[in-house]
Amino acid sequence: MSKPRPGDIQVATFPTHQVITQANPLRRAMRRLAEDAPAETADDPVARAEAALASLSGEFGDWMAEECQRLAAAHADLVRDGVTKDSRAALFRAAHDIKGDAATFGFPAAAATAASLCRIIEHAPDLAKVPAELIANHVAAIQAIVREGAGGQKSEVQRALNRKLRGVADDYLAAVNRDRPEHLEAIFAPSIAPDE
Numbered sequence: 001m002s003k004p005r006p007g008d009i010q011v012a013t014f015p016t017h018q019v020i021t022q023a024n025p026l027r028r029a030m031r032r033l034a035e036d037a038p039a040e041t042a043d044d045p046v047a048r049a050e051a052a053l054a055s056l057s058g059e060f061g062d063w064m065a066e067e068c069q070r071l072a073a074a075h076a077d078l079v080r081d082g083v084t085k086d087s088r089a090a091l092f093r094a095a096h097d098i099k100g101d102a103a104t105f106g107f108p109a110a111a112a113t114a115a116s117l118c119r120i121i122e123h124a125p126d127l128a129k130v131p132a133e134l135i136a137n138h139v140a141a142i143q144a145i146v147r148e149g150a151g152g153q154k155s156e157v158q159r160a161l162n163r164k165l166r167g168v169a170d171d172y173l174a175a176v177n178r179d180r181p182e183h184l185e186a187i188f189a190p191s192i193a194p195d196e
Helices: 045-081 085-101 108-123 132-148 152-176 181-188
Strands: 010-013 018-021
Touching: 045 085, 045 132, 085 108, 085 132, 108 132, 108 152, 108 181, 132 152, 152 181
Parallel strands: none
Antiparallel strands: 010 018
């Protein structure tokens, strides 16, 4: 019988159980540094990523403005052409991208509003029957939040706006999904999005 190689899966058998140990290929990629190593010699990938993000931060406002334009165009297409599979998908993608990017780019309130819009698109049984104002108000709120930026008193106003929009959206979704318990569970689940 040959001796197991370091990369092999090893199985230790005991009377009541087995312990399976799998090799950790990441060990070869890791490099240990002395605790007293100077900061300039430490190769910290997190610090490098944060520095790269900071160097791009001047672009964030422009990127969010572009995302808002894409959301507005998707909404305009939905209003003009009605709810189709493509128009629904385009609106959802635009809102979902903002939901994912906005907090990183310094617009957490826009992320929360986009999350509420995504919930409407995802959980409304018939998007064509959703009050047009509910969708339009979400789109306008996202645009206003990005245009005005965050900070100080604006942040509190934006959080209040988000709470109101989310409340109206949840009330609507609860009413139209009263016969769809699987959606009600998702609607009433607490959100993990920031600033909601």
